[in-house]
Structures are given as structure tokens and as C-alpha cells.
Amino acid sequence: MKALIHWLGNTGLSNSIKTVTWIIPGVQVIHILAISVVVASMGMFDLRLLGWAGKRDSIAASAARFLPWLWGALLVLLVSGSILIIGEPERSLDNTVFQLKMALLVTAVCVTLGFRGLLVRDLSAGAVDLRPEHGLAAKLVGGLSLCLWVGIVTAGRWIAYAG
Amino acid sequence: MFDQWLEELEGTRVATAISESTWAFPTIETVHVLAIALVVGSITMVDLRLLGLSLRRRPIGELLVEVLPWTWISFTVAVISGALLFASAATHYWGTAPFRAKMLLLGLAGANMLVFHFAVHRRLPAGATTGESALAGKISGGISLCLWIGIVGCGRWIGFV
Numbered sequence: 001m002k003a004l005i006h007w008l009g010n011t012g013l014s015n016s017i018k019t020v021t022w023i024i025p026g027v028q029v030i031h032i033l034a035i036s037v038v039v040a041s042m043g044m045f046d047l048r049l050l051g052w053a054g055k056r057d058s059i060a061a062s063a064a065r066f067l068p069w070l071w072g073a074l075l076v077l078l079v080s081g082s083i084l085i086i087g088e089p090e091r092s093l094d095n096t097v098f099q100l101k102m103a104l105l106v107t108a109v110c111v112t113l114g115f116r117g118l119l120v121r122d123l124s125a126g127a128v129d130l131r132p133e134h135g136l137a138a139k140l141v142g143g144l145s146l147c148l149w150v151g152i153v154t155a156g157r158w159i160a161y162a163g
Numbered sequence: 164m165f166d167q168w169l170e171e172l173e174g175t176r177v178a179t180a181i182s183e184s185t186w187a188f189p190t191i192e193t194v195h196v197l198a199i200a201l202v203v204g205s206i207t208m209v210d211l212r213l214l215g216l217s218l219r220r221r222p223i224g225e226l227l228v229e230v231l232p233w234t235w236i237s238f239t240v241a242v243i244s245g246a247l248l249f250a251s252a253a254t255h256y257w258g259t260a261p262f263r264a265k266m267l268l269l270g271l272a273g274a275n276m277l278v279f280h281f282a283v284h285r286r287l288p289a290g291a292t293t294g295e296s297a298l299a300g301k302i303s304g305g306i307s308l309c310l311w312i313g314i315v316g317c318g319r320w321i322g323f324v
Contacts, residue, residue, distance in 0.1 A: 025323050029316045032196070033203065036315070040204020043233075054229070065218070153200065154193045161189040 001094060008089040017087030024087055031080040035153060037073040041066040042112075042149055049115075049142030058129040059138060063119055070112070097162050101155035108148040115141040169253040178250035188251060195244040199318070201237035203311050205230045210311075213304025215297070223300070259324045265317035272310040279303040 008014055017023050045066040047053035054062055085092050092098040115137070122131045130138060172178060181187045211217040212226055249256050256262045283299045 025319055029312075029319045032200070032315055032319060033312060036200040036203040037207065038204075039197070039200040040208060043201065043204070150197065153197050157193045157196050158189060 005089040005093050008086060008093075011086070014086050014089065017083060024084065027080045027083045027087075031077060031084065034073045034076040034080065035156070037069055038077070039149060039153065041069040041073070042145060045070075046142040046146040046149075049138040050146075051139065060119060060123060060129050063116065067112070067116065074109070092159060095159055095162075097155050097158045101152055101159065104148050104152045104155060108145055108152065111141055111145055111148065166254070169257055172250050173253040175250065177247065178253070181247060181251040188248065191244050191247050195241060195248060198237045198241035198244060199315065202234055202241055203315060205234040205237070206307060206311055209234075210304040210308040213300040214308075215301065256321065259321060261317040261320035261324060265314055265321065268310050268313045268317060272307060272314065275303060275306050275310065279307075 044054060045062055048055070048057065048059060048062040057065070118134055118137065119130050122129075122134065173182075181191065208218070208230055209223075209226060212219075212221070212223060218226060249262075279300070283303065
């Protein structure tokens with residue numbers, strides 16, 4: 001890990017990111033805006049799964065509406081996050097809070113993908129929406145995802161302070 | 164007068180407790196970031212709808228009723244947490260350009276919202292989808308989107324000066 005950080009920190013790309021003063025703040029702003037999109041769209045979807053909001057729409061309709069925003073914003077987060085890591089590898093890669101954030105992120109994405117798989121299977125088997133017997137799974141996924149995203153944002157902000 | 168008030172604010176027990184503690188500032192800041200994410204994310208949904216770029220089949224009025232309560236709750240949390248962060252170093256923040264720019268942009272976003280609400284939205288027939296005053300909605304949505312991007316930008320910039 002130390003060798004990777006050393007190598008990454010000395011690449012030409014890393015040096016240009018560090019020397020141009022506006023790149024890191026600018027990319028952080030893009031990163032925060034994309035996080036807003038994820039938090040709002042996942043918040044709406046998770047609340048629908050919990051049955052606390054948006055009940056006018058089916059779970060399938062809610063997934064079709066909000067999940068594309070999640071994938072789009074995640075792509076922006078991946079690119080902007082990578083630029084921040086390349087610019088300051090020692091600040092992130094070696095930081096326990098950063099590692100925790102990545103673990104939470106992978107878990108959140110897997111939970112949502114797993115649930116999406118369940119929904120797609122129910123729909124392709126001819127159901128109009130998620131089958132009622134999967135209602136408990138939907139509630140668990142909604143609650144878990146909500147907690148994971150709050151954890152991801154919190155860990156993200158704490159990278160600057162701890163680790 | 165105002166400078167003296169800022170100093171007094173900075174000297175209050177709450178403000179000194181935040182600036183002297185190692186965990187209070189990051190914790191309040193985390194709450195602030197989460198609240199802003201909800202404010203900006205929910206306003207973006209409304210703005211994209213006004214611009215006609217998403218949720219086109221849903222009447223604007225219906226979307227506003229669903230989304231705006233969340234926006235206001237999050238906005239209240241953002242204002243309270245932001246005020247606490249500001250109090251911890253009031254004289255410093257007041258003197259910085261990005262802080263002043265952020266407050267100015269927030270004022271403009273508020274004014275834009277009031278204009279949209281009273282001059283456009285309240286005059287729409289109930290259940291209107293698009294058509295009537297679609298252009299006014301688009302202008303308002305576009306301005307709002309730009310202002311909120313600027314607000315997030317200035318907010319992040321405050322941490323660098």
C-alpha cells in the first residue's frame with residue numbers, strides 16, 4: 001500500500017492535480033453535487049421500499065425512476081473520487097475512515113443490486129410488481145441502504161479529520 | 164456595531180465549546196453536509212421537472228407537495244447546523260469572500276423561489292402539467308439549478324480560505 005501511494009503520488013497526473021490549485025476544490029464540489037443526487041434519489045427509493053413515502057407508485061416504477069440516477073451519479077462519483085485519490089493518495093488510501101467508506105459503499109451497491117435482481121426476477125416471472133412475499137426483504141433493504149448511505153457521507157466528511 | 168456582535172457571538176458558550184472541541188465541528192459539519200445533500204437533491208428534482216427534463220408525466224403541483232416538506236425540514240437542519248458552524252469562528256467567516264457569496268446566492272435562490280411561487284405557480288390552474296407558463300417555469304428551474312450549484316461551490320470554498 002505504501003509503495004502504491006508513493007508511486008501514485010509521484011505520477012505526472014498526480015503532480016498536475018496538486019499544482020493546479022483549483023482542481024481539488026473544484027472536483028470536490030462536483031463530488032458533493034453528485035452525492036446530493038445519490039442521497040436524494042436513494043432516499044426516495046429507500047423510503048418507498050420502507051413504505052413511508054411515494055406509495056402511489058409501485059416498487060417497480062420507483063426503481064425505474066430513481067435507480068438510473070443512482071448509476072449515473074455513482075459514475076460521476078467514481079471519476080471525481082478517483083481524481084481526488086490520485087491527487088492526494090496519502091490522504092485517502094492509507095486512511096482507515098476512507099477504507100471504511102469504501103467497504104460501506106461496496107455493501108450499499110451490492111444490497112441495491114441484489115434487491116434489483118430480486119425485483120427483475122419477480123417481474124420476468126410475470127408479476128406486476130415485487131411479489132408480496134418479498135415485502136419484508138424490501139423493508140430490510142430500504143432501511144439498510146438508508147443507514148449505509150448516511151454512514152458513507154459521514155465517513156466521507158471524516159476522512160479530512162480522522163484516520 | 165455588527166463586528167462587535169460577531170465577536171460576542173463567537174464568545175458565547177456554545178461557540179467556544181464548538182471551536183475548542185475536537186469532535187464537535189466535524190460532527191456538526193457532517194450533519195450540515197447531509198442536510199445540504201437532501202436540500203440540493205430534492206430541489207434538483209423540482210428544477211429538472213420545471214425544465215421538462217424528468218418526471219414529465221407528473222403534474223408539477225403534485226411533485227411540489229411530495230418533495231417540498233422534505234426540502235424544508237432539511238433546510239431547517241442545514242440552517243441550524245450552519246449557524247452553529249458560523250458561530251464557532253464568526254469574525255473569520257464573515258470576512259471571507261466565499262461566505263459572503265454563499266449568503267448572497269442563498270438570498271437570490273430564496274427570491275427566485277418566491278417569484279416562482281407567487282408570480283407563476285399560484286396562477287396555474289389546478290392539476291396543470293405543462294403548457295401554461297412552461298417558459299417561466301423553465302427559467303425559474305434553470306436559475307435555481309445554477310444558484311444551488313454556486314451555493315455548494317461557495318460552501319466548499321469556505322473551507323479552503
